[in-house]
Amino acid sequence: MAPTAAAAASAVRGISQEAFEALVRENMEDLGMDPDEALDDALQTLTLQGVDLSGIVKCIPGVTSVKDNPVIQTIDRLKSIITSLVSSESSDSPDEKVDEIVELLDKLCELCSAEGSDGASIVTRNGGVELLTKLCSSLDVKSERALVSTLKSLNSIIRDVQSTETFRQCGGPKIVMDILHRSREYPNLLDSGFAVVAAASSGNEVVKESLMDLKVDELILEILREPSKNELRSLYDAIRVLLTPDDSRVAASQVYGYARRFAKIGIPDVLVNALRKGVSSSSLPSACAALKAIAVNDEICLSISENGGIEVTLQFIDKSGEQNSKVVARACCSLLSKLAGSDANKTAIVQQDGLNRLIKLSSRFSEDPSVIQEVMNVITVLSLRLPENAARAIEAGAGDLAVQAMQKFPASNQMQRQACLMIRNLVVRNPENRTILLNNGIEKLIRKAKGTHQSCKDAATAALRDLGLDDYNA
Template identity: 30%
Template sequence: MVARKRVTQESFDEAVQENIAEFDMTPDEAVKSAVEEFEMQGADLAGIIRTAEGGNIDSHPAALAAHRLAAVVGAVCDAESSEQINAEAEACQQLLQVLRSANKEARAEAVTVAVKAGAVRALLSCHAITKEADSVDNTCLALSALPIVLVSDDARDEFSAADGVETLASLLDRWTGANARPGTGDVVGASAAAIEAAASKHENNKCAFVDVGVHMRLISAAAVASGSPNGGPGAGEPVPPPPSALGALCGALRSFATADDLRPSTSRAFQNGRTIANAGALEAMYGILHWENNTEVAAGHPDLVAAVCGAMRRIAVNDDICTEFADLGGLNATMQAVRKGMGSAAVARSGFGLLRQLANSDAIKNTIVGQDGLELINTAVAAHIDCAGPLEQALGLLVSLMLRNPGVAERAAAAGCIDTVLDAMRAAEAFGARGFPDSAVGAQWVQRQACMALRNMVARNPELRPAVLEKGAEPFLRRAKVAHPATCDDVGAAALRDLGFDDYLA
């Protein structure tokens, strides 16, 4: 993907005023026309205020709330009385109310205006974030606004310029380790959510967080939970963060190892993944999964399991890390967690995504198959036949398991995986036009993995061709090629070729 051209507020405002002056449009018509024109050019309008007033934001409620917060924060820094600290909390609450407007478009505009009015710097300067050591509620209140405003490149750039990385690192130091106390888990969770928002799609922030050791602070907090895998802390041990906080912590670690910023020519995501793995993340993530698998809660905490698997999928950047995690017990724990949380689409999607990553190692492939991994794939596809995410990841695992492995391909056919693949293709066809409920474009990716699975099944096992064809694979493959040429033409043709068709390119 290529980063889209950014549009400045000034350019957008000029286009609106030109529409009004030269084409006699009403303000609303002028704004609509300007938006359509820029979008036709493939421009990025993120962070643009789409009103006739444009950059004139002084009277906007979000600007007023941000200015009030900045004024109160300045007063608190001069004299830290309890009244002024309470006033700061009230100002944060007022800003949050404006940012949580009921209307989606109003929310987006309010966030844009708040950022332009200095909300990011004001929040990072809050006494609750920079100095206060006792009030959990005030600290979490101020932190909770950061993920809301850190949704654009401009906001994340402002976060960086305002020393946000150092500020949040210092905050973690005041609440973790020897400074842990009641409420630490809530503060860590709120901090981690803010950290993930700041690191998302911003390479410089990702690297800065890792360079100052924020990943080690987060791993240490996770280790408190993973150190007690059989049901929580013992007497005198620190209380682990709540599941929601652990999930946010995993999200932050995942963001450091994800190459999602299209602006720079290179990414340090691979290196960050290795750094995080070497800092103890594998033990911590395994420990959380082990604790979840042994919890008395019937379904466990599916959001947390999904977050752990999502983080580990990004951290396991090479074969050595995959093998080390598996040797720790991480592979068994992941498969157990997927079985326990099979009712959750999020667990199935993230869990199979992690298994798919671990299966890059041939030794791990055989272990997955030996632990009824093929049957687990069949179960997942049947359970989530209406969700693109689980289908794509489960079929992707099947593709990996059978790759250059005729023995596994034979076992897959015997286990009923041909029917499973075709069931997924049938669902993708049914949802294709309107999109899966969880993904408008998911059908093409489900179909791509299905085509690859059928090809890998017969590529080195020609004796399986009759069984695949008797099930009706050919028309499914040809329809996938036609419906999704960009994603399925090549893999569909390869599957048809290996099934023995001379007209596989047709």
Template identity: 30%
Template sequence: MAQAWPKAKPKLTQEAFDEAVSSNIEDFDMSRLEAIKSAIEEFNVQGYDLSGVVTDMAGNDLQSHPIAVACQGVRDACSGQGSLPEAIDALYSSLQASTSESSGAGASLSQEASVIAHKGGAMQALLEASKQSKSQTHQLLKVLKLLQLLLGWLETRDAFTDAQGVELLHDLLTDEASSTEVKTAAATVAEAAARQVEEAKCRLVDSGTVATLLEQLQAPDAPLDFVGAACGVVRSVTTADDERPPASKAFMHARVLAKSHAAIRVLLGVLRRVPAAQEPATACRVLGTVRQVAANEEICREFTDDGGVMACLQVLRECAPQRDVCRACLGALRQLAHSDTVKQLLAEAGAVEQAVRCVDLHSGSDEVAEVALGLLGNMMLRQPDICCKAAEAGVIDMVVEAMQRHSGRASVQRQACLVTRIMVARNPELRPLFLERGVEALLRTAKVAHPVLCRDVGSAALRDLGLDNYND
């Protein structure tokens, strides 16, 4: 049975919040700060979503906030009242005051600044500014950077889609006059717009924007920044991460892009061009996109027949000491190993030994352990000969050590339970090797410590090990 998304919280309006604050001040003689804190606590207890509310001191006077004033300035300039370059600079400066640099995630705008900009019409104003700046590259790049910053908040992403933002990006990407920098910035904005917004994903595919990016990715001289951004868009539209619609078209997008636009072959060509050891970040983006696009047996087989599995293994051998590339390679191979054809090819090419090596190289990384175990589990499923090969390669010790080292990580424990079950289900001769290493106690501990993820698979592993009371 498919897991249901959690029920969405009701959205609190700015008016309701401001009224509660005013009531706290007038009825209970609170200071404004006390009234705000009390209102926040009360609405949180009631289960409201406060993401669209400005809770700071500016809550009652949003129009005079510097961000709102700057948004109005851009709107006025787009209407011919004032200088557009100066208005864009003013908005950039006002947003910078509320921007922080997140480790590994780039610049991000505070929630309240996002709300004020949204209520001030920043998205519509910047889209109009983009149209008026098409012939001025420097100015256009500044507007696209502002759009990317604003798209960190879900409601502005919805507003971007509703205001025909995807169509604007398509025009920029297909315009022969657009520079490489503009196309890279447009792709970066497209990726940001598609995150958790199903409608944006569908429009990016239906408008031909993703097909255009795949075509441009085939250029042998495509800059790495563009490669990373374009792959990010392809990955976004093939990822189901919007909990609001009843269903996602991510799987269908992967099939359409692979069948009609040769997406998996394009990605293989890019993977072969990117120097993974020197450009690990770009390599990770390409590999992550391969994992998403390889959504069914047919696509996996096409990638394999073209040499894609061997290309991924080559990257893994060369870059195993680099944790992020190692994890991305293992993740792509894990997805590909759902195919029975790929399972045997991987086993013959030394993937089992390579997975064990990766876990050993990154013994402190629960993420590497989880994805390596997942790869091995997929490879060995219904493949008793590969299970024997895995036992000879040290996988049993690897499983036990991973369970001991990462006892607090539920996802690692679950994969270890699954691998144990898969290895002994059709190979009873392997049971004593697991039991003498103390796996029974580890499985029972995992069931108790992580009941949601491990109770079912832990019980199944204990049962297939031939143990009594496996449900205890």
């Protein structure tokens, strides 16, 4: 799907390396600036003009050279090796160059990941994406060490639309898919390959489409069916990114249809089974996010529940509290709130003592507003249009949770807003809950949130109105 005209029109201005150096040279020769002053002035001038300087090597003509940059030196050496490997006259094989290739790639990753480094942009601007993609196609999976390093390097530089588009245009999706198909016995290659799938799909609808055309969903299903592959965190990340509508250049994303394709071939059931058999705490948040991304409609949410998805999610919520893992707690609550989008699932969650388990979790993480916020979000969804659930939520302690959290974390605007949303659902169809909450001082807390946080204004106003207060707009 092509970018919209509006997106194309709003593209950031760029500048070539040659033009940048010419400006620095002009500052020195025509304006008499010293080298450092000439460079600083050029950078400031271009920045004020809104020019994108990412990937530009900040060198001073006659003093320093682009060739002195360690990123450029590493790329040039890799280019030399790859040219040698693909040359029909060369007697070298990839295996003979493995050590040097790995050393150079490790150095490239280090340069690109250094704090404040513009290394990834420099690599992209100087043909690095094309280079590493070509290297991927030149190496056999038996050269596992070199291929893993190549994929990791590729993953480290694919960060924006420019790099993902370059990856697509040089055949990257097919090359990586071919590697994944040939790497079933190589977990490290699978992990690195799916990390590239996730990176390349991020923010790029066309790459997503290319990978779906190559039947990445069917490959994912085959791999997930192997219990030994349940710890491939990058595979879960790839599912989530493939099903996220994150490309602002397109008017309508196709990811909703992709999610239904994933569901139709049985990926949700396999994901639930993987969770049931036990996924490590490091991979669990990604697995939950993957399952959440597929749960795009009532039918899919119900099928996940019928296969035990709610039961296993609640079990992990319990364990996250016992193990004091707030990352897992947030991920499981986020998944549970998505599954609760189905009214039948709301009932199932409450019947499995979900409300009491959520309140218990909030008490375990009473010092962490981010977890409390997620707990409140689940209760908000569970109480929507179901007064019996709202009544049970108050019985479980949701009202006390709102009061205590709003008192304790007045500066947490997101949590304060979620508390207002939860309160509204708890009282809109339950007059008896209004009395309980008002007697506990909730009005003062809501008004304080409304006056303190702009993001809370609408939610707070709605909560005050549904509490039966006449001056809710005050």
